[in-house]
Amino acid sequence: MRNGNLTQIPPRINDTIPAHPGHRRRRFVTQLLSAIITAALTAATATPAFAVFNGSRADSDDYAWAVRVQLAYPEGIASCTGSLIKEDTVVTAAHCIRNNGRSPSAIDVTFHYGQKGDQYTVGVATAVPSPHYDPALIKDDMALLFLQSAVSEPTIELASTPAPVGAGVTVAGYGCTGDPFNAAEPCNAARRLIETELTTVPAGACPDISGPWQFCTYSPYTSANRGDSGGPVIWSDHGEQKLVGVTNALELPPAPAYLNLSASVPYELDWIKAAAGLR
Structure with missing residues:
Protein backbone atom coordinates (compact mmCIF):
# COMPACT_ATOMS: atom_id res chain seq x y z
CA MET A 1 0.00 0.00 0.00
CA PRO A 48 -0.77 14.33 1.20
CA ALA A 49 -3.90 15.36 2.99
CA PHE A 50 -6.12 17.97 1.35
CA ALA A 51 -8.73 20.00 3.20
CA VAL A 52 -11.10 17.28 4.27
CA PHE A 53 -12.85 15.54 1.40
CA ASN A 54 -16.64 15.28 1.78
CA GLY A 55 -16.60 17.29 4.98
CA SER A 56 -18.70 20.22 6.15
CA ARG A 57 -17.91 23.73 7.38
CA ALA A 58 -16.94 23.71 11.05
CA ASP A 59 -18.59 25.97 13.61
CA SER A 60 -16.03 28.72 14.20
CA GLN A 148 6.16 35.26 18.92
CA SER A 149 3.41 36.52 21.21
CA ALA A 150 0.73 34.90 23.34
CA VAL A 151 -2.92 34.99 22.23
CA SER A 152 -6.16 35.03 24.20
CA GLU A 153 -7.91 32.28 22.23
CA PRO A 154 -9.24 29.16 23.99
CA THR A 155 -7.03 26.07 23.89
CA ILE A 156 -7.86 22.43 23.18
CA GLU A 157 -7.32 19.93 26.01
CA LEU A 158 -4.90 17.06 25.40
CA ALA A 159 -6.12 13.48 25.69
CA SER A 160 -4.17 11.25 28.07
CA THR A 161 -5.64 7.97 26.82
CA PRO A 162 -6.07 6.74 23.23
CA ALA A 163 -9.50 6.58 21.63
CA PRO A 164 -10.66 2.94 21.64
CA VAL A 165 -11.14 1.00 18.42
CA GLY A 166 -14.61 1.75 17.08
CA ALA A 167 -14.74 5.26 18.55
CA GLY A 168 -16.00 8.14 16.45
CA VAL A 169 -13.50 10.98 16.04
CA THR A 170 -13.62 14.35 14.29
CA VAL A 171 -10.86 15.58 11.99
CA ALA A 172 -10.61 19.17 10.79
CA GLY A 173 -8.35 21.11 8.46
CA TYR A 174 -7.76 23.92 5.97
CA GLY A 175 -6.51 21.77 3.11
CA CYS A 176 -7.93 20.84 -0.30
CA THR A 177 -11.51 19.62 -0.61
CA GLY A 178 -11.16 17.28 -3.60
CA ASP A 179 -10.95 13.49 -3.62
CA PRO A 180 -7.43 12.51 -2.45
CA PHE A 181 -7.63 9.34 -4.57
CA ASN A 182 -8.04 11.43 -7.73
CA ALA A 183 -4.63 12.92 -8.54
CA ALA A 184 -6.05 14.85 -11.48
CA GLU A 185 -8.57 16.73 -9.35
CA PRO A 186 -7.58 20.33 -8.52
CA CYS A 187 -6.86 21.32 -4.93
CA ASN A 188 -9.74 23.75 -4.29
CA ALA A 189 -8.33 24.82 -0.93
CA ALA A 190 -10.88 25.37 1.80
CA ARG A 191 -11.78 28.99 2.55
CA ARG A 192 -12.93 28.07 6.05
CA LEU A 193 -12.16 25.22 8.45
CA ILE A 194 -13.72 21.93 7.31
CA GLU A 195 -14.54 18.96 9.57
CA THR A 196 -15.69 15.38 9.14
CA GLU A 197 -16.28 12.21 11.16
CA LEU A 198 -14.09 9.09 11.02
CA THR A 199 -13.97 5.84 13.02
CA THR A 200 -10.90 4.40 14.74
CA VAL A 201 -9.97 0.93 13.48
CA PRO A 202 -7.21 -1.56 14.45
CA ALA A 203 -3.71 -0.30 13.63
CA GLY A 204 -3.19 -3.29 11.36
CA ALA A 205 -5.74 -1.85 8.95
CA CYS A 206 -3.18 0.83 7.98
CA PRO A 207 -0.16 -0.98 6.46
CA ASP A 208 2.18 1.97 7.05
CA ILE A 209 1.68 2.10 10.81
CA SER A 210 4.70 0.53 12.46
CA GLY A 211 4.26 1.35 16.14
CA PRO A 212 2.11 2.81 18.95
CA TRP A 213 3.01 6.37 17.99
CA GLN A 214 0.17 6.32 15.43
CA PHE A 215 -3.40 5.15 15.07
CA CYS A 216 -5.66 4.40 12.13
CA THR A 217 -9.08 5.81 11.23
CA TYR A 218 -11.49 4.84 8.46
CA SER A 219 -14.46 6.08 6.46
CA PRO A 220 -15.96 4.72 3.23
CA TYR A 221 -16.69 8.20 1.88
CA THR A 222 -14.72 10.99 3.64
CA SER A 223 -11.08 11.71 4.47
CA ALA A 224 -8.41 14.21 5.45
CA ASN A 225 -6.52 15.66 2.49
CA ARG A 226 -3.52 17.78 1.51
CA GLY A 227 -3.15 20.80 3.76
CA ASP A 228 -4.77 18.98 6.67
CA SER A 229 -1.41 17.70 7.94
CA GLY A 230 -0.96 18.65 11.58
CA GLY A 231 -4.68 19.21 11.99
CA PRO A 232 -6.70 18.04 14.99
CA VAL A 233 -8.19 14.62 15.57
CA ILE A 234 -10.75 15.14 18.33
CA TRP A 235 -12.35 12.53 20.57
CA SER A 236 -15.16 13.02 23.07
CA ASP A 237 -13.76 11.46 26.27
CA HIS A 238 -16.61 11.19 28.76
CA GLY A 239 -18.29 14.18 27.18
CA GLU A 240 -15.13 16.33 26.97
CA GLN A 241 -13.68 17.19 23.55
CA LYS A 242 -9.97 16.37 23.60
CA LEU A 243 -7.11 16.39 21.12
CA VAL A 244 -6.28 12.70 20.71
CA GLY A 245 -4.28 12.91 17.49
CA VAL A 246 -2.58 14.99 14.81
CA THR A 247 -3.25 14.21 11.14
CA ASN A 248 -0.20 12.68 9.40
CA ALA A 249 -1.04 10.83 6.20
CA LEU A 250 -3.43 8.84 4.05
CA GLU A 251 -3.10 5.28 2.78
CA LEU A 252 -3.27 5.32 -1.02
CA PRO A 253 -4.93 2.72 -3.26
CA PRO A 254 -5.26 -0.18 -3.30
CA ALA A 255 -6.17 0.54 0.32
CA PRO A 256 -9.92 0.61 0.94
CA ALA A 257 -11.19 4.17 0.99
CA TYR A 258 -10.36 5.96 3.25
CA LEU A 259 -7.68 5.09 5.82
CA ASN A 260 -6.02 8.02 7.64
CA LEU A 261 -2.91 7.87 9.83
CA SER A 262 -2.65 10.13 12.87
CA ALA A 263 0.11 10.77 15.42
CA SER A 264 -1.01 9.81 18.91
CA VAL A 265 -1.19 12.66 21.42
CA PRO A 266 -1.30 10.29 24.43
CA TYR A 267 1.89 8.61 23.16
CA GLU A 268 3.63 12.00 22.86
CA LEU A 269 2.02 13.53 25.96
CA ASP A 270 5.10 13.56 28.22
CA TRP A 271 7.22 15.25 25.54
CA ILE A 272 4.48 17.76 24.68
CA LYS A 273 3.99 18.77 28.31
CA ALA A 274 7.72 19.05 29.01
CA ALA A 275 8.51 21.00 25.85
CA ALA A 276 5.50 23.32 26.16
CA GLY A 277 5.79 23.81 29.91
CA LEU A 278 2.35 22.33 30.59
CA ARG A 279 1.44 20.74 33.88
Whole structure:
Protein backbone atom coordinates (compact mmCIF):
# COMPACT_ATOMS: atom_id res chain seq x y z
CA MET A 1 0.00 0.00 0.00
CA ARG A 2 1.05 3.57 -0.43
CA ASN A 3 0.33 6.43 1.80
CA GLY A 4 0.75 10.13 1.50
CA ASN A 5 1.49 13.12 3.64
CA LEU A 6 -1.10 15.78 4.08
CA THR A 7 0.83 19.00 3.87
CA GLN A 8 -0.33 21.40 1.20
CA ILE A 9 1.85 23.25 -1.28
CA PRO A 10 0.88 24.68 -4.63
CA PRO A 11 2.32 22.29 -7.23
CA ARG A 12 4.71 23.80 -9.68
CA ILE A 13 6.15 20.60 -11.01
CA ASN A 14 4.55 17.33 -10.01
CA ASP A 15 2.91 16.29 -6.78
CA THR A 16 4.05 12.68 -7.04
CA ILE A 17 7.33 11.60 -5.50
CA PRO A 18 8.76 8.17 -6.40
CA ALA A 19 9.31 5.72 -3.58
CA HIS A 20 12.82 5.55 -2.20
CA PRO A 21 14.56 2.15 -2.29
CA GLY A 22 14.17 0.35 1.00
CA HIS A 23 11.08 2.35 1.98
CA ARG A 24 7.42 1.55 1.53
CA ARG A 25 5.84 3.02 -1.59
CA ARG A 26 4.89 6.49 -0.40
CA ARG A 27 5.11 10.10 -1.39
CA PHE A 28 7.76 11.88 0.57
CA VAL A 29 8.19 15.34 1.99
CA THR A 30 10.11 16.25 -1.11
CA GLN A 31 6.66 16.83 -2.42
CA LEU A 32 6.62 19.96 -0.34
CA LEU A 33 9.42 21.37 -2.43
CA SER A 34 8.26 20.03 -5.75
CA ALA A 35 4.76 21.46 -5.52
CA ILE A 36 4.34 25.15 -4.87
CA ILE A 37 1.41 26.77 -6.53
CA THR A 38 -1.89 25.37 -5.37
CA ALA A 39 -1.78 21.91 -4.10
CA ALA A 40 -0.15 19.93 -1.40
CA LEU A 41 2.79 19.21 0.77
CA THR A 42 3.22 15.69 2.04
CA ALA A 43 4.50 14.10 5.16
CA ALA A 44 7.58 11.99 4.99
CA THR A 45 5.66 8.77 4.59
CA ALA A 46 2.10 8.95 3.35
CA THR A 47 -0.10 10.66 0.79
CA PRO A 48 -0.77 14.33 1.20
CA ALA A 49 -3.90 15.36 2.99
CA PHE A 50 -6.12 17.97 1.35
CA ALA A 51 -8.73 20.00 3.20
CA VAL A 52 -11.10 17.28 4.27
CA PHE A 53 -12.85 15.54 1.40
CA ASN A 54 -16.64 15.28 1.78
CA GLY A 55 -16.60 17.29 4.98
CA SER A 56 -18.70 20.22 6.15
CA ARG A 57 -17.91 23.73 7.38
CA ALA A 58 -16.94 23.71 11.05
CA ASP A 59 -18.59 25.97 13.61
CA SER A 60 -16.03 28.72 14.20
CA ASP A 61 -17.02 29.04 17.85
CA ASP A 62 -16.08 25.41 18.46
CA TYR A 63 -12.68 25.74 16.78
CA ALA A 64 -11.30 29.10 17.92
CA TRP A 65 -8.10 27.20 18.83
CA ALA A 66 -7.59 25.83 15.26
CA VAL A 67 -5.03 27.58 13.05
CA ARG A 68 -3.89 27.57 9.46
CA VAL A 69 -0.10 27.19 9.31
CA GLN A 70 1.87 28.87 6.51
CA LEU A 71 5.50 27.85 5.95
CA ALA A 72 7.91 29.72 3.66
CA TYR A 73 10.18 27.42 1.67
CA PRO A 74 12.40 28.53 -1.23
CA GLU A 75 9.91 27.11 -3.73
CA GLY A 76 6.87 28.78 -2.21
CA ILE A 77 4.43 28.75 0.68
CA ALA A 78 3.36 25.41 2.13
CA SER A 79 0.17 24.94 4.15
CA CYS A 80 -0.67 22.80 7.16
CA THR A 81 -3.15 22.94 10.04
CA GLY A 82 -2.53 23.15 13.78
CA SER A 83 -4.12 23.38 17.23
CA LEU A 84 -3.47 25.87 20.04
CA ILE A 85 -2.64 23.94 23.24
CA LYS A 86 -1.25 26.86 25.26
CA GLU A 87 -1.53 30.63 24.87
CA ASP A 88 1.76 30.67 22.94
CA THR A 89 2.06 27.09 21.62
CA VAL A 90 0.59 25.28 18.63
CA VAL A 91 0.90 21.57 17.85
CA THR A 92 1.19 20.40 14.23
CA ALA A 93 2.95 17.67 12.19
CA ALA A 94 6.74 17.43 12.17
CA HIS A 95 6.85 16.83 8.42
CA CYS A 96 5.45 20.33 7.93
CA ILE A 97 8.59 21.91 9.41
CA ARG A 98 11.16 19.36 8.19
CA ASN A 99 11.26 18.81 4.44
CA ASN A 100 14.15 16.63 3.24
CA GLY A 101 16.23 17.90 6.12
CA ARG A 102 15.34 21.51 5.40
CA SER A 103 13.42 23.94 7.58
CA PRO A 104 11.19 26.83 6.45
CA SER A 105 12.65 30.32 6.61
CA ALA A 106 9.49 31.64 8.28
CA ILE A 107 6.28 30.26 9.77
CA ASP A 108 3.03 32.06 10.54
CA VAL A 109 -0.22 30.84 12.05
CA THR A 110 -3.60 32.39 11.28
CA PHE A 111 -6.53 32.29 13.67
CA HIS A 112 -10.13 32.40 12.44
CA TYR A 113 -8.91 31.92 8.89
CA GLY A 114 -11.49 33.01 6.31
CA GLN A 115 -13.59 34.97 8.80
CA LYS A 116 -13.70 38.63 7.85
CA GLY A 117 -12.97 40.94 10.73
CA ASP A 118 -11.80 38.15 13.04
CA GLN A 119 -8.86 36.73 11.10
CA TYR A 120 -5.36 37.60 12.31
CA THR A 121 -1.87 36.18 11.94
CA VAL A 122 0.91 35.60 14.48
CA GLY A 123 4.52 34.76 13.66
CA VAL A 124 6.29 31.67 14.98
CA ALA A 125 9.48 32.27 16.96
CA THR A 126 10.62 28.64 17.18
CA ALA A 127 9.51 25.34 15.67
CA VAL A 128 10.52 22.10 17.41
CA PRO A 129 9.86 18.58 16.08
CA SER A 130 9.55 15.59 18.37
CA PRO A 131 13.12 14.49 19.24
CA HIS A 132 12.41 11.01 17.88
CA TYR A 133 10.76 12.07 14.63
CA ASP A 134 11.57 9.58 11.86
CA PRO A 135 10.03 10.39 8.46
CA ALA A 136 10.86 6.95 7.06
CA LEU A 137 8.60 5.30 9.65
CA ILE A 138 6.20 8.23 10.02
CA LYS A 139 7.29 7.95 13.64
CA ASP A 140 6.63 10.72 16.18
CA ASP A 141 5.40 12.98 13.38
CA MET A 142 4.52 15.86 15.68
CA ALA A 143 5.96 19.32 16.29
CA LEU A 144 5.40 22.35 18.50
CA LEU A 145 5.30 25.93 17.20
CA PHE A 146 6.14 28.59 19.77
CA LEU A 147 4.46 31.88 18.87
CA GLN A 148 6.16 35.26 18.92
CA SER A 149 3.41 36.52 21.21
CA ALA A 150 0.73 34.90 23.34
CA VAL A 151 -2.92 34.99 22.23
CA SER A 152 -6.16 35.03 24.20
CA GLU A 153 -7.91 32.28 22.23
CA PRO A 154 -9.24 29.16 23.99
CA THR A 155 -7.03 26.07 23.89
CA ILE A 156 -7.86 22.43 23.18
CA GLU A 157 -7.32 19.93 26.01
CA LEU A 158 -4.90 17.06 25.40
CA ALA A 159 -6.12 13.48 25.69
CA SER A 160 -4.17 11.25 28.07
CA THR A 161 -5.64 7.97 26.82
CA PRO A 162 -6.07 6.74 23.23
CA ALA A 163 -9.50 6.58 21.63
CA PRO A 164 -10.66 2.94 21.64
CA VAL A 165 -11.14 1.00 18.42
CA GLY A 166 -14.61 1.75 17.08
CA ALA A 167 -14.74 5.26 18.55
CA GLY A 168 -16.00 8.14 16.45
CA VAL A 169 -13.50 10.98 16.04
CA THR A 170 -13.62 14.35 14.29
CA VAL A 171 -10.86 15.58 11.99
CA ALA A 172 -10.61 19.17 10.79
CA GLY A 173 -8.35 21.11 8.46
CA TYR A 174 -7.76 23.92 5.97
CA GLY A 175 -6.51 21.77 3.11
CA CYS A 176 -7.93 20.84 -0.30
CA THR A 177 -11.51 19.62 -0.61
CA GLY A 178 -11.16 17.28 -3.60
CA ASP A 179 -10.95 13.49 -3.62
CA PRO A 180 -7.43 12.51 -2.45
CA PHE A 181 -7.63 9.34 -4.57
CA ASN A 182 -8.04 11.43 -7.73
CA ALA A 183 -4.63 12.92 -8.54
CA ALA A 184 -6.05 14.85 -11.48
CA GLU A 185 -8.57 16.73 -9.35
CA PRO A 186 -7.58 20.33 -8.52
CA CYS A 187 -6.86 21.32 -4.93
CA ASN A 188 -9.74 23.75 -4.29
CA ALA A 189 -8.33 24.82 -0.93
CA ALA A 190 -10.88 25.37 1.80
CA ARG A 191 -11.78 28.99 2.55
CA ARG A 192 -12.93 28.07 6.05
CA LEU A 193 -12.16 25.22 8.45
CA ILE A 194 -13.72 21.93 7.31
CA GLU A 195 -14.54 18.96 9.57
CA THR A 196 -15.69 15.38 9.14
CA GLU A 197 -16.28 12.21 11.16
CA LEU A 198 -14.09 9.09 11.02
CA THR A 199 -13.97 5.84 13.02
CA THR A 200 -10.90 4.40 14.74
CA VAL A 201 -9.97 0.93 13.48
CA PRO A 202 -7.21 -1.56 14.45
CA ALA A 203 -3.71 -0.30 13.63
CA GLY A 204 -3.19 -3.29 11.36
CA ALA A 205 -5.74 -1.85 8.95
CA CYS A 206 -3.18 0.83 7.98
CA PRO A 207 -0.16 -0.98 6.46
CA ASP A 208 2.18 1.97 7.05
CA ILE A 209 1.68 2.10 10.81
CA SER A 210 4.70 0.53 12.46
CA GLY A 211 4.26 1.35 16.14
CA PRO A 212 2.11 2.81 18.95
CA TRP A 213 3.01 6.37 17.99
CA GLN A 214 0.17 6.32 15.43
CA PHE A 215 -3.40 5.15 15.07
CA CYS A 216 -5.66 4.40 12.13
CA THR A 217 -9.08 5.81 11.23
CA TYR A 218 -11.49 4.84 8.46
CA SER A 219 -14.46 6.08 6.46
CA PRO A 220 -15.96 4.72 3.23
CA TYR A 221 -16.69 8.20 1.88
CA THR A 222 -14.72 10.99 3.64
CA SER A 223 -11.08 11.71 4.47
CA ALA A 224 -8.41 14.21 5.45
CA ASN A 225 -6.52 15.66 2.49
CA ARG A 226 -3.52 17.78 1.51
CA GLY A 227 -3.15 20.80 3.76
CA ASP A 228 -4.77 18.98 6.67
CA SER A 229 -1.41 17.70 7.94
CA GLY A 230 -0.96 18.65 11.58
CA GLY A 231 -4.68 19.21 11.99
CA PRO A 232 -6.70 18.04 14.99
CA VAL A 233 -8.19 14.62 15.57
CA ILE A 234 -10.75 15.14 18.33
CA TRP A 235 -12.35 12.53 20.57
CA SER A 236 -15.16 13.02 23.07
CA ASP A 237 -13.76 11.46 26.27
CA HIS A 238 -16.61 11.19 28.76
CA GLY A 239 -18.29 14.18 27.18
CA GLU A 240 -15.13 16.33 26.97
CA GLN A 241 -13.68 17.19 23.55
CA LYS A 242 -9.97 16.37 23.60
CA LEU A 243 -7.11 16.39 21.12
CA VAL A 244 -6.28 12.70 20.71
CA GLY A 245 -4.28 12.91 17.49
CA VAL A 246 -2.58 14.99 14.81
CA THR A 247 -3.25 14.21 11.14
CA ASN A 248 -0.20 12.68 9.40
CA ALA A 249 -1.04 10.83 6.20
CA LEU A 250 -3.43 8.84 4.05
CA GLU A 251 -3.10 5.28 2.78
CA LEU A 252 -3.27 5.32 -1.02
CA PRO A 253 -4.93 2.72 -3.26
CA PRO A 254 -5.26 -0.18 -3.30
CA ALA A 255 -6.17 0.54 0.32
CA PRO A 256 -9.92 0.61 0.94
CA ALA A 257 -11.19 4.17 0.99
CA TYR A 258 -10.36 5.96 3.25
CA LEU A 259 -7.68 5.09 5.82
CA ASN A 260 -6.02 8.02 7.64
CA LEU A 261 -2.91 7.87 9.83
CA SER A 262 -2.65 10.13 12.87
CA ALA A 263 0.11 10.77 15.42
CA SER A 264 -1.01 9.81 18.91
CA VAL A 265 -1.19 12.66 21.42
CA PRO A 266 -1.30 10.29 24.43
CA TYR A 267 1.89 8.61 23.16
CA GLU A 268 3.63 12.00 22.86
CA LEU A 269 2.02 13.53 25.96
CA ASP A 270 5.10 13.56 28.22
CA TRP A 271 7.22 15.25 25.54
CA ILE A 272 4.48 17.76 24.68
CA LYS A 273 3.99 18.77 28.31
CA ALA A 274 7.72 19.05 29.01
CA ALA A 275 8.51 21.00 25.85
CA ALA A 276 5.50 23.32 26.16
CA GLY A 277 5.79 23.81 29.91
CA LEU A 278 2.35 22.33 30.59
CA ARG A 279 1.44 20.74 33.88
